[in-house]
Amino acid sequence: MPQFSLYEEEHHPSPWQRTWREFRASHIAFVGLIVLGVFFFFALFAPLVAPFDPLQQNINALLIPPSWELNGTITHLFGTDALGRDVFSRIIYGCRVTFGTSVLLVIIAMGLGVTIGTVAGMMSGVRSSIVNHLLDALMAIPTLLIAIIIVAVLGTGLVNSMWAITLALTPQFIHYTRTFVRSEMKKEYILASRLDGANAWQLFSHSILPNMIEMLVVQGSVALSIAMIDVSALGFLNLGAQPPLPELGAILADGLDVAYLAPWNVALPGLSIFLIVLAINVVGDGLRSALRKRVSH
Known part of the structure:
Protein backbone atom coordinates (compact mmCIF):
# COMPACT_ATOMS: atom_id res chain seq x y z
CA MET A 1 0.00 0.00 0.00
CA PRO A 2 1.58 3.33 -1.00
CA GLN A 3 2.37 5.68 1.84
CA PHE A 4 0.69 9.08 1.93
CA SER A 5 2.98 12.02 2.65
CA LEU A 6 1.39 15.23 3.85
CA TYR A 7 4.62 17.13 3.11
CA GLU A 8 5.21 15.82 -0.39
CA GLU A 9 7.22 18.36 -2.36
CA GLU A 10 5.90 19.74 -5.61
CA HIS A 11 7.84 18.56 -8.64
CA HIS A 12 9.29 21.30 -10.83
CA PRO A 13 10.62 20.15 -14.23
CA SER A 14 14.08 21.25 -15.28
CA PRO A 15 14.47 23.85 -18.07
CA TRP A 16 15.35 21.15 -20.61
CA GLN A 17 12.35 19.04 -19.53
CA ARG A 18 10.08 22.04 -20.13
CA THR A 19 11.75 22.60 -23.51
CA TRP A 20 11.20 18.95 -24.49
CA ARG A 21 7.56 19.13 -23.38
CA GLU A 22 6.95 22.24 -25.50
CA PHE A 23 8.82 20.70 -28.46
CA ARG A 24 6.86 17.44 -28.27
CA ALA A 25 3.60 19.40 -28.28
CA SER A 26 4.37 20.45 -31.86
CA HIS A 27 3.45 17.42 -34.00
CA ILE A 28 5.20 18.72 -37.12
CA ALA A 29 8.47 19.29 -35.24
CA PHE A 30 8.22 15.86 -33.63
CA VAL A 31 7.67 14.18 -37.02
CA GLY A 32 10.68 16.12 -38.34
CA LEU A 33 12.74 14.79 -35.44
CA ILE A 34 11.68 11.22 -36.30
CA VAL A 35 12.63 11.71 -39.97
CA LEU A 36 15.96 13.20 -38.94
CA GLY A 37 16.50 10.28 -36.57
CA VAL A 38 15.91 7.81 -39.43
CA PHE A 39 18.54 9.47 -41.60
CA PHE A 40 20.90 9.65 -38.63
CA PHE A 41 20.37 5.90 -38.12
CA PHE A 42 21.20 5.29 -41.79
CA ALA A 43 24.34 7.40 -41.47
CA LEU A 44 25.46 5.60 -38.32
CA PHE A 45 24.68 2.03 -39.33
CA ALA A 46 25.02 2.17 -43.13
CA PRO A 47 27.07 -1.07 -43.43
CA LEU A 48 24.37 -2.97 -41.52
CA VAL A 49 21.37 -1.47 -43.33
CA ALA A 50 22.60 -1.34 -46.95
CA PRO A 51 21.81 -4.60 -48.81
CA PHE A 52 24.64 -4.18 -51.34
CA ASP A 53 28.09 -2.67 -51.63
CA PRO A 54 27.50 0.87 -52.96
CA LEU A 55 30.47 0.52 -55.33
CA GLN A 56 29.59 -2.97 -56.62
CA GLN A 57 28.83 -2.92 -60.36
CA ASN A 58 26.61 -5.47 -62.10
CA ILE A 59 26.39 -5.42 -65.90
CA ASN A 60 23.43 -7.82 -65.73
CA ALA A 61 21.35 -5.33 -63.73
CA LEU A 62 21.65 -2.03 -65.56
CA LEU A 63 18.94 0.59 -64.99
CA ILE A 64 16.49 -1.71 -63.22
CA PRO A 65 13.40 0.33 -62.20
CA PRO A 66 12.41 0.72 -58.53
CA SER A 67 10.36 -2.01 -56.87
CA TRP A 68 7.05 -0.10 -57.28
CA GLU A 69 7.44 -0.04 -61.09
CA LEU A 70 6.03 -2.83 -63.26
CA ASN A 71 9.48 -4.08 -64.29
CA GLY A 72 11.00 -3.50 -60.86
CA THR A 73 12.22 -6.09 -58.39
CA ILE A 74 12.21 -6.21 -54.61
CA THR A 75 15.91 -7.15 -54.69
CA HIS A 76 16.77 -3.59 -55.73
CA LEU A 77 14.29 -1.48 -53.75
CA PHE A 78 15.19 1.83 -55.44
CA GLY A 79 16.42 0.28 -58.69
CA THR A 80 19.95 0.48 -60.12
CA ASP A 81 22.00 3.08 -61.97
CA ALA A 82 23.79 3.01 -65.33
CA LEU A 83 26.58 0.84 -63.90
CA GLY A 84 24.27 -1.62 -62.17
CA ARG A 85 24.91 -0.26 -58.66
CA ASP A 86 22.08 -0.48 -56.14
CA VAL A 87 20.58 3.02 -55.71
CA PHE A 88 19.17 2.30 -52.24
CA SER A 89 22.59 1.26 -50.92
CA ARG A 90 24.23 4.28 -52.54
CA ILE A 91 21.69 6.67 -50.98
CA ILE A 92 22.22 5.12 -47.53
CA TYR A 93 25.99 5.53 -47.83
CA GLY A 94 25.42 8.96 -49.38
CA CYS A 95 23.49 9.97 -46.25
CA ARG A 96 26.46 8.78 -44.20
CA VAL A 97 28.90 10.91 -46.19
CA THR A 98 26.75 14.01 -46.67
CA PHE A 99 24.87 14.12 -43.36
CA GLY A 100 27.77 12.81 -41.27
CA THR A 101 30.18 15.28 -42.86
CA SER A 102 27.74 18.15 -42.26
CA VAL A 103 27.37 17.30 -38.56
CA LEU A 104 31.17 17.14 -38.17
CA LEU A 105 31.62 20.48 -39.96
CA VAL A 106 29.06 22.22 -37.76
CA ILE A 107 30.71 20.89 -34.58
CA ILE A 108 34.13 22.13 -35.71
CA ALA A 109 32.78 25.50 -36.88
CA MET A 110 30.86 25.90 -33.64
CA GLY A 111 33.97 25.21 -31.56
CA LEU A 112 36.06 27.72 -33.51
CA GLY A 113 33.29 30.31 -33.66
CA VAL A 114 32.46 30.16 -29.95
CA THR A 115 36.15 30.46 -29.01
CA ILE A 116 36.88 33.43 -31.27
CA GLY A 117 33.49 35.05 -30.67
CA THR A 118 33.89 34.89 -26.90
CA VAL A 119 37.31 36.54 -27.06
CA ALA A 120 35.95 39.19 -29.44
CA GLY A 121 32.93 39.79 -27.20
CA MET A 122 35.10 40.36 -24.15
CA MET A 123 37.33 42.83 -26.01
CA SER A 124 36.54 46.51 -26.31
CA GLY A 125 37.78 49.54 -28.18
CA VAL A 126 39.37 49.56 -31.64
CA ARG A 127 40.07 45.80 -31.74
CA SER A 128 36.42 44.97 -31.11
CA SER A 129 35.30 47.45 -33.78
CA ILE A 130 37.67 45.94 -36.39
CA VAL A 131 36.45 42.41 -35.67
CA ASN A 132 32.84 43.59 -35.89
CA HIS A 133 33.31 45.20 -39.33
CA LEU A 134 35.17 42.15 -40.68
CA LEU A 135 32.38 39.86 -39.52
CA ASP A 136 29.72 42.07 -41.07
CA ALA A 137 31.59 41.95 -44.39
CA LEU A 138 31.91 38.14 -44.31
CA MET A 139 28.28 37.65 -43.26
CA ALA A 140 27.15 39.52 -46.39
CA ILE A 141 28.76 36.87 -48.65
CA PRO A 142 26.84 33.57 -49.14
CA THR A 143 28.58 30.60 -47.53
CA LEU A 144 28.46 28.57 -50.74
CA LEU A 145 30.30 31.30 -52.65
CA ILE A 146 32.96 31.46 -49.94
CA ALA A 147 33.28 27.66 -50.06
CA ILE A 148 33.64 27.66 -53.86
CA ILE A 149 36.38 30.32 -53.68
CA ILE A 150 38.30 28.36 -51.02
CA VAL A 151 37.94 25.08 -52.97
CA ALA A 152 39.24 26.87 -56.09
CA VAL A 153 42.35 27.81 -54.10
CA LEU A 154 42.86 24.52 -52.22
CA GLY A 155 41.71 22.14 -54.98
CA THR A 156 38.79 19.76 -55.35
CA GLY A 157 38.05 16.84 -53.04
CA LEU A 158 35.89 16.04 -50.03
CA VAL A 159 38.53 17.02 -47.45
CA ASN A 160 39.19 20.40 -49.08
CA SER A 161 35.45 21.05 -49.38
CA MET A 162 35.07 20.22 -45.69
CA TRP A 163 37.71 22.80 -44.76
CA ALA A 164 36.09 25.32 -47.10
CA ILE A 165 32.60 24.93 -45.64
CA THR A 166 33.98 24.99 -42.09
CA LEU A 167 35.76 28.27 -42.77
CA ALA A 168 32.60 29.64 -44.41
CA LEU A 169 30.36 28.71 -41.45
CA THR A 170 32.70 29.87 -38.68
CA PRO A 171 32.04 33.65 -39.10
CA GLN A 172 28.33 33.09 -38.39
CA PHE A 173 29.06 31.45 -35.04
CA ILE A 174 31.62 34.18 -34.27
CA HIS A 175 29.03 36.87 -35.02
CA TYR A 176 26.23 35.38 -32.90
CA THR A 177 28.58 34.44 -30.05
CA ARG A 178 30.18 37.90 -29.98
CA THR A 179 26.77 39.60 -29.94
CA PHE A 180 25.55 37.32 -27.16
CA VAL A 181 28.68 37.72 -25.03
CA ARG A 182 28.66 41.53 -25.38
CA SER A 183 25.04 41.67 -24.21
CA GLU A 184 25.72 39.31 -21.30
CA MET A 185 28.80 41.26 -20.18
CA LYS A 186 26.55 44.24 -19.42
CA LYS A 187 24.27 42.30 -17.04
CA GLU A 188 24.40 42.47 -13.28
CA TYR A 189 25.29 38.85 -12.60
CA ILE A 190 28.50 39.25 -14.64
CA LEU A 191 29.34 42.38 -12.64
CA ALA A 192 28.73 40.44 -9.42
CA SER A 193 31.04 37.63 -10.60
CA ARG A 194 33.73 40.17 -11.44
CA LEU A 195 33.44 41.75 -8.01
CA ASP A 196 33.90 38.26 -6.52
CA GLY A 197 37.25 38.06 -8.34
CA ALA A 198 36.29 35.79 -11.27
CA ASN A 199 38.73 35.84 -14.18
CA ALA A 200 37.77 35.69 -17.89
CA TRP A 201 37.75 31.87 -18.05
CA GLN A 202 35.59 31.58 -14.94
CA LEU A 203 33.17 34.16 -16.31
CA PHE A 204 32.84 32.19 -19.54
CA SER A 205 32.63 28.65 -18.13
CA HIS A 206 30.40 29.35 -15.10
CA SER A 207 28.29 32.33 -16.17
CA ILE A 208 28.16 32.83 -19.95
CA LEU A 209 28.37 29.31 -21.41
CA PRO A 210 25.36 27.83 -19.51
CA ASN A 211 23.18 30.65 -20.88
CA MET A 212 24.67 30.29 -24.38
CA ILE A 213 23.70 26.64 -24.92
CA GLU A 214 20.17 27.45 -26.08
CA MET A 215 21.43 29.94 -28.66
CA LEU A 216 24.01 27.43 -29.92
CA VAL A 217 21.37 24.71 -30.33
CA VAL A 218 19.22 26.98 -32.49
CA GLN A 219 22.11 28.37 -34.55
CA GLY A 220 23.58 24.88 -34.89
CA SER A 221 20.38 23.63 -36.54
CA VAL A 222 20.48 26.54 -39.02
CA ALA A 223 24.17 25.91 -39.77
CA LEU A 224 23.49 22.17 -40.24
CA SER A 225 20.97 22.80 -43.00
CA ILE A 226 23.38 25.23 -44.68
CA ALA A 227 26.21 22.68 -44.43
CA MET A 228 23.99 19.97 -45.97
CA ILE A 229 23.15 22.16 -48.95
CA ASP A 230 26.76 23.28 -49.41
CA VAL A 231 28.24 19.76 -49.22
CA SER A 232 25.65 18.49 -51.72
CA ALA A 233 26.14 21.49 -54.02
CA LEU A 234 29.93 21.10 -54.11
CA GLY A 235 29.53 17.38 -54.79
CA PHE A 236 27.03 18.12 -57.57
CA LEU A 237 29.45 20.63 -59.13
CA ASN A 238 32.28 18.04 -58.94
CA LEU A 239 34.17 20.30 -56.53
CA GLY A 240 33.59 18.19 -53.42
CA ALA A 241 33.40 14.40 -53.14
CA GLN A 242 34.90 12.72 -56.17
CA PRO A 243 33.68 9.48 -57.82
CA PRO A 244 33.30 6.69 -56.90
CA LEU A 245 32.66 7.98 -53.34
CA PRO A 246 28.88 7.84 -52.75
CA GLU A 247 27.78 11.35 -51.75
CA LEU A 248 24.23 12.57 -52.33
CA GLY A 249 25.24 15.56 -54.49
CA ALA A 250 27.66 13.44 -56.55
CA ILE A 251 25.01 10.69 -56.92
CA LEU A 252 22.57 13.32 -58.18
CA ALA A 253 25.13 14.56 -60.71
CA ASP A 254 25.80 10.99 -61.93
CA GLY A 255 22.09 10.44 -62.48
CA LEU A 256 21.77 13.43 -64.82
CA ASP A 257 23.37 11.45 -67.68
CA VAL A 258 20.50 8.96 -67.68
CA ALA A 259 17.74 11.22 -66.33
CA TYR A 260 15.43 10.59 -69.31
CA LEU A 261 15.91 6.80 -69.24
CA ALA A 262 16.01 6.37 -65.44
CA PRO A 263 14.51 9.41 -63.67
CA TRP A 264 14.72 7.64 -60.29
CA ASN A 265 18.50 8.13 -60.39
CA VAL A 266 17.85 11.87 -60.04
CA ALA A 267 14.56 11.96 -58.12
CA LEU A 268 15.50 9.68 -55.21
CA PRO A 269 18.83 11.28 -54.14
CA GLY A 270 17.29 14.72 -54.69
CA LEU A 271 14.32 13.74 -52.52
CA SER A 272 16.71 12.50 -49.83
CA ILE A 273 18.53 15.85 -49.74
CA PHE A 274 15.19 17.67 -49.63
CA LEU A 275 13.85 15.56 -46.75
CA ILE A 276 17.01 15.91 -44.65
CA GLY A 284 15.17 23.98 -35.73
CA ASP A 285 11.91 25.95 -35.91
CA GLY A 286 10.41 23.63 -33.28
CA LEU A 287 13.36 24.22 -30.98
CA ARG A 288 13.12 27.99 -31.39
CA SER A 289 9.39 27.91 -30.67
CA ALA A 290 9.84 25.62 -27.65
CA LEU A 291 12.59 27.81 -26.18
CA ARG A 292 10.50 30.94 -26.71
CA LYS A 293 7.44 29.42 -25.03
CA ARG A 294 9.55 28.09 -22.15
CA VAL A 295 10.96 31.53 -21.48
CA SER A 296 7.52 33.18 -21.73
CA HIS A 297 6.07 30.71 -19.22
Missing part, protein backbone atom coordinates in the same frame (compact mmCIF):
# COMPACT_ATOMS: atom_id res chain seq x y z
CA VAL A 277 17.16 19.70 -45.08
CA LEU A 278 13.40 20.01 -44.48
CA ALA A 279 13.62 17.88 -41.31
CA ILE A 280 16.55 19.94 -39.99
CA ASN A 281 14.67 23.21 -40.60
CA VAL A 282 11.45 21.89 -39.03
CA VAL A 283 13.33 20.66 -35.95
Whole structure:
Protein backbone atom coordinates (compact mmCIF):
# COMPACT_ATOMS: atom_id res chain seq x y z
CA MET A 1 0.00 0.00 0.00
CA PRO A 2 1.58 3.33 -1.00
CA GLN A 3 2.37 5.68 1.84
CA PHE A 4 0.69 9.08 1.93
CA SER A 5 2.98 12.02 2.65
CA LEU A 6 1.39 15.23 3.85
CA TYR A 7 4.62 17.13 3.11
CA GLU A 8 5.21 15.82 -0.39
CA GLU A 9 7.22 18.36 -2.36
CA GLU A 10 5.90 19.74 -5.61
CA HIS A 11 7.84 18.56 -8.64
CA HIS A 12 9.29 21.30 -10.83
CA PRO A 13 10.62 20.15 -14.23
CA SER A 14 14.08 21.25 -15.28
CA PRO A 15 14.47 23.85 -18.07
CA TRP A 16 15.35 21.15 -20.61
CA GLN A 17 12.35 19.04 -19.53
CA ARG A 18 10.08 22.04 -20.13
CA THR A 19 11.75 22.60 -23.51
CA TRP A 20 11.20 18.95 -24.49
CA ARG A 21 7.56 19.13 -23.38
CA GLU A 22 6.95 22.24 -25.50
CA PHE A 23 8.82 20.70 -28.46
CA ARG A 24 6.86 17.44 -28.27
CA ALA A 25 3.60 19.40 -28.28
CA SER A 26 4.37 20.45 -31.86
CA HIS A 27 3.45 17.42 -34.00
CA ILE A 28 5.20 18.72 -37.12
CA ALA A 29 8.47 19.29 -35.24
CA PHE A 30 8.22 15.86 -33.63
CA VAL A 31 7.67 14.18 -37.02
CA GLY A 32 10.68 16.12 -38.34
CA LEU A 33 12.74 14.79 -35.44
CA ILE A 34 11.68 11.22 -36.30
CA VAL A 35 12.63 11.71 -39.97
CA LEU A 36 15.96 13.20 -38.94
CA GLY A 37 16.50 10.28 -36.57
CA VAL A 38 15.91 7.81 -39.43
CA PHE A 39 18.54 9.47 -41.60
CA PHE A 40 20.90 9.65 -38.63
CA PHE A 41 20.37 5.90 -38.12
CA PHE A 42 21.20 5.29 -41.79
CA ALA A 43 24.34 7.40 -41.47
CA LEU A 44 25.46 5.60 -38.32
CA PHE A 45 24.68 2.03 -39.33
CA ALA A 46 25.02 2.17 -43.13
CA PRO A 47 27.07 -1.07 -43.43
CA LEU A 48 24.37 -2.97 -41.52
CA VAL A 49 21.37 -1.47 -43.33
CA ALA A 50 22.60 -1.34 -46.95
CA PRO A 51 21.81 -4.60 -48.81
CA PHE A 52 24.64 -4.18 -51.34
CA ASP A 53 28.09 -2.67 -51.63
CA PRO A 54 27.50 0.87 -52.96
CA LEU A 55 30.47 0.52 -55.33
CA GLN A 56 29.59 -2.97 -56.62
CA GLN A 57 28.83 -2.92 -60.36
CA ASN A 58 26.61 -5.47 -62.10
CA ILE A 59 26.39 -5.42 -65.90
CA ASN A 60 23.43 -7.82 -65.73
CA ALA A 61 21.35 -5.33 -63.73
CA LEU A 62 21.65 -2.03 -65.56
CA LEU A 63 18.94 0.59 -64.99
CA ILE A 64 16.49 -1.71 -63.22
CA PRO A 65 13.40 0.33 -62.20
CA PRO A 66 12.41 0.72 -58.53
CA SER A 67 10.36 -2.01 -56.87
CA TRP A 68 7.05 -0.10 -57.28
CA GLU A 69 7.44 -0.04 -61.09
CA LEU A 70 6.03 -2.83 -63.26
CA ASN A 71 9.48 -4.08 -64.29
CA GLY A 72 11.00 -3.50 -60.86
CA THR A 73 12.22 -6.09 -58.39
CA ILE A 74 12.21 -6.21 -54.61
CA THR A 75 15.91 -7.15 -54.69
CA HIS A 76 16.77 -3.59 -55.73
CA LEU A 77 14.29 -1.48 -53.75
CA PHE A 78 15.19 1.83 -55.44
CA GLY A 79 16.42 0.28 -58.69
CA THR A 80 19.95 0.48 -60.12
CA ASP A 81 22.00 3.08 -61.97
CA ALA A 82 23.79 3.01 -65.33
CA LEU A 83 26.58 0.84 -63.90
CA GLY A 84 24.27 -1.62 -62.17
CA ARG A 85 24.91 -0.26 -58.66
CA ASP A 86 22.08 -0.48 -56.14
CA VAL A 87 20.58 3.02 -55.71
CA PHE A 88 19.17 2.30 -52.24
CA SER A 89 22.59 1.26 -50.92
CA ARG A 90 24.23 4.28 -52.54
CA ILE A 91 21.69 6.67 -50.98
CA ILE A 92 22.22 5.12 -47.53
CA TYR A 93 25.99 5.53 -47.83
CA GLY A 94 25.42 8.96 -49.38
CA CYS A 95 23.49 9.97 -46.25
CA ARG A 96 26.46 8.78 -44.20
CA VAL A 97 28.90 10.91 -46.19
CA THR A 98 26.75 14.01 -46.67
CA PHE A 99 24.87 14.12 -43.36
CA GLY A 100 27.77 12.81 -41.27
CA THR A 101 30.18 15.28 -42.86
CA SER A 102 27.74 18.15 -42.26
CA VAL A 103 27.37 17.30 -38.56
CA LEU A 104 31.17 17.14 -38.17
CA LEU A 105 31.62 20.48 -39.96
CA VAL A 106 29.06 22.22 -37.76
CA ILE A 107 30.71 20.89 -34.58
CA ILE A 108 34.13 22.13 -35.71
CA ALA A 109 32.78 25.50 -36.88
CA MET A 110 30.86 25.90 -33.64
CA GLY A 111 33.97 25.21 -31.56
CA LEU A 112 36.06 27.72 -33.51
CA GLY A 113 33.29 30.31 -33.66
CA VAL A 114 32.46 30.16 -29.95
CA THR A 115 36.15 30.46 -29.01
CA ILE A 116 36.88 33.43 -31.27
CA GLY A 117 33.49 35.05 -30.67
CA THR A 118 33.89 34.89 -26.90
CA VAL A 119 37.31 36.54 -27.06
CA ALA A 120 35.95 39.19 -29.44
CA GLY A 121 32.93 39.79 -27.20
CA MET A 122 35.10 40.36 -24.15
CA MET A 123 37.33 42.83 -26.01
CA SER A 124 36.54 46.51 -26.31
CA GLY A 125 37.78 49.54 -28.18
CA VAL A 126 39.37 49.56 -31.64
CA ARG A 127 40.07 45.80 -31.74
CA SER A 128 36.42 44.97 -31.11
CA SER A 129 35.30 47.45 -33.78
CA ILE A 130 37.67 45.94 -36.39
CA VAL A 131 36.45 42.41 -35.67
CA ASN A 132 32.84 43.59 -35.89
CA HIS A 133 33.31 45.20 -39.33
CA LEU A 134 35.17 42.15 -40.68
CA LEU A 135 32.38 39.86 -39.52
CA ASP A 136 29.72 42.07 -41.07
CA ALA A 137 31.59 41.95 -44.39
CA LEU A 138 31.91 38.14 -44.31
CA MET A 139 28.28 37.65 -43.26
CA ALA A 140 27.15 39.52 -46.39
CA ILE A 141 28.76 36.87 -48.65
CA PRO A 142 26.84 33.57 -49.14
CA THR A 143 28.58 30.60 -47.53
CA LEU A 144 28.46 28.57 -50.74
CA LEU A 145 30.30 31.30 -52.65
CA ILE A 146 32.96 31.46 -49.94
CA ALA A 147 33.28 27.66 -50.06
CA ILE A 148 33.64 27.66 -53.86
CA ILE A 149 36.38 30.32 -53.68
CA ILE A 150 38.30 28.36 -51.02
CA VAL A 151 37.94 25.08 -52.97
CA ALA A 152 39.24 26.87 -56.09
CA VAL A 153 42.35 27.81 -54.10
CA LEU A 154 42.86 24.52 -52.22
CA GLY A 155 41.71 22.14 -54.98
CA THR A 156 38.79 19.76 -55.35
CA GLY A 157 38.05 16.84 -53.04
CA LEU A 158 35.89 16.04 -50.03
CA VAL A 159 38.53 17.02 -47.45
CA ASN A 160 39.19 20.40 -49.08
CA SER A 161 35.45 21.05 -49.38
CA MET A 162 35.07 20.22 -45.69
CA TRP A 163 37.71 22.80 -44.76
CA ALA A 164 36.09 25.32 -47.10
CA ILE A 165 32.60 24.93 -45.64
CA THR A 166 33.98 24.99 -42.09
CA LEU A 167 35.76 28.27 -42.77
CA ALA A 168 32.60 29.64 -44.41
CA LEU A 169 30.36 28.71 -41.45
CA THR A 170 32.70 29.87 -38.68
CA PRO A 171 32.04 33.65 -39.10
CA GLN A 172 28.33 33.09 -38.39
CA PHE A 173 29.06 31.45 -35.04
CA ILE A 174 31.62 34.18 -34.27
CA HIS A 175 29.03 36.87 -35.02
CA TYR A 176 26.23 35.38 -32.90
CA THR A 177 28.58 34.44 -30.05
CA ARG A 178 30.18 37.90 -29.98
CA THR A 179 26.77 39.60 -29.94
CA PHE A 180 25.55 37.32 -27.16
CA VAL A 181 28.68 37.72 -25.03
CA ARG A 182 28.66 41.53 -25.38
CA SER A 183 25.04 41.67 -24.21
CA GLU A 184 25.72 39.31 -21.30
CA MET A 185 28.80 41.26 -20.18
CA LYS A 186 26.55 44.24 -19.42
CA LYS A 187 24.27 42.30 -17.04
CA GLU A 188 24.40 42.47 -13.28
CA TYR A 189 25.29 38.85 -12.60
CA ILE A 190 28.50 39.25 -14.64
CA LEU A 191 29.34 42.38 -12.64
CA ALA A 192 28.73 40.44 -9.42
CA SER A 193 31.04 37.63 -10.60
CA ARG A 194 33.73 40.17 -11.44
CA LEU A 195 33.44 41.75 -8.01
CA ASP A 196 33.90 38.26 -6.52
CA GLY A 197 37.25 38.06 -8.34
CA ALA A 198 36.29 35.79 -11.27
CA ASN A 199 38.73 35.84 -14.18
CA ALA A 200 37.77 35.69 -17.89
CA TRP A 201 37.75 31.87 -18.05
CA GLN A 202 35.59 31.58 -14.94
CA LEU A 203 33.17 34.16 -16.31
CA PHE A 204 32.84 32.19 -19.54
CA SER A 205 32.63 28.65 -18.13
CA HIS A 206 30.40 29.35 -15.10
CA SER A 207 28.29 32.33 -16.17
CA ILE A 208 28.16 32.83 -19.95
CA LEU A 209 28.37 29.31 -21.41
CA PRO A 210 25.36 27.83 -19.51
CA ASN A 211 23.18 30.65 -20.88
CA MET A 212 24.67 30.29 -24.38
CA ILE A 213 23.70 26.64 -24.92
CA GLU A 214 20.17 27.45 -26.08
CA MET A 215 21.43 29.94 -28.66
CA LEU A 216 24.01 27.43 -29.92
CA VAL A 217 21.37 24.71 -30.33
CA VAL A 218 19.22 26.98 -32.49
CA GLN A 219 22.11 28.37 -34.55
CA GLY A 220 23.58 24.88 -34.89
CA SER A 221 20.38 23.63 -36.54
CA VAL A 222 20.48 26.54 -39.02
CA ALA A 223 24.17 25.91 -39.77
CA LEU A 224 23.49 22.17 -40.24
CA SER A 225 20.97 22.80 -43.00
CA ILE A 226 23.38 25.23 -44.68
CA ALA A 227 26.21 22.68 -44.43
CA MET A 228 23.99 19.97 -45.97
CA ILE A 229 23.15 22.16 -48.95
CA ASP A 230 26.76 23.28 -49.41
CA VAL A 231 28.24 19.76 -49.22
CA SER A 232 25.65 18.49 -51.72
CA ALA A 233 26.14 21.49 -54.02
CA LEU A 234 29.93 21.10 -54.11
CA GLY A 235 29.53 17.38 -54.79
CA PHE A 236 27.03 18.12 -57.57
CA LEU A 237 29.45 20.63 -59.13
CA ASN A 238 32.28 18.04 -58.94
CA LEU A 239 34.17 20.30 -56.53
CA GLY A 240 33.59 18.19 -53.42
CA ALA A 241 33.40 14.40 -53.14
CA GLN A 242 34.90 12.72 -56.17
CA PRO A 243 33.68 9.48 -57.82
CA PRO A 244 33.30 6.69 -56.90
CA LEU A 245 32.66 7.98 -53.34
CA PRO A 246 28.88 7.84 -52.75
CA GLU A 247 27.78 11.35 -51.75
CA LEU A 248 24.23 12.57 -52.33
CA GLY A 249 25.24 15.56 -54.49
CA ALA A 250 27.66 13.44 -56.55
CA ILE A 251 25.01 10.69 -56.92
CA LEU A 252 22.57 13.32 -58.18
CA ALA A 253 25.13 14.56 -60.71
CA ASP A 254 25.80 10.99 -61.93
CA GLY A 255 22.09 10.44 -62.48
CA LEU A 256 21.77 13.43 -64.82
CA ASP A 257 23.37 11.45 -67.68
CA VAL A 258 20.50 8.96 -67.68
CA ALA A 259 17.74 11.22 -66.33
CA TYR A 260 15.43 10.59 -69.31
CA LEU A 261 15.91 6.80 -69.24
CA ALA A 262 16.01 6.37 -65.44
CA PRO A 263 14.51 9.41 -63.67
CA TRP A 264 14.72 7.64 -60.29
CA ASN A 265 18.50 8.13 -60.39
CA VAL A 266 17.85 11.87 -60.04
CA ALA A 267 14.56 11.96 -58.12
CA LEU A 268 15.50 9.68 -55.21
CA PRO A 269 18.83 11.28 -54.14
CA GLY A 270 17.29 14.72 -54.69
CA LEU A 271 14.32 13.74 -52.52
CA SER A 272 16.71 12.50 -49.83
CA ILE A 273 18.53 15.85 -49.74
CA PHE A 274 15.19 17.67 -49.63
CA LEU A 275 13.85 15.56 -46.75
CA ILE A 276 17.01 15.91 -44.65
CA VAL A 277 17.16 19.70 -45.08
CA LEU A 278 13.40 20.01 -44.48
CA ALA A 279 13.62 17.88 -41.31
CA ILE A 280 16.55 19.94 -39.99
CA ASN A 281 14.67 23.21 -40.60
CA VAL A 282 11.45 21.89 -39.03
CA VAL A 283 13.33 20.66 -35.95
CA GLY A 284 15.17 23.98 -35.73
CA ASP A 285 11.91 25.95 -35.91
CA GLY A 286 10.41 23.63 -33.28
CA LEU A 287 13.36 24.22 -30.98
CA ARG A 288 13.12 27.99 -31.39
CA SER A 289 9.39 27.91 -30.67
CA ALA A 290 9.84 25.62 -27.65
CA LEU A 291 12.59 27.81 -26.18
CA ARG A 292 10.50 30.94 -26.71
CA LYS A 293 7.44 29.42 -25.03
CA ARG A 294 9.55 28.09 -22.15
CA VAL A 295 10.96 31.53 -21.48
CA SER A 296 7.52 33.18 -21.73
CA HIS A 297 6.07 30.71 -19.22
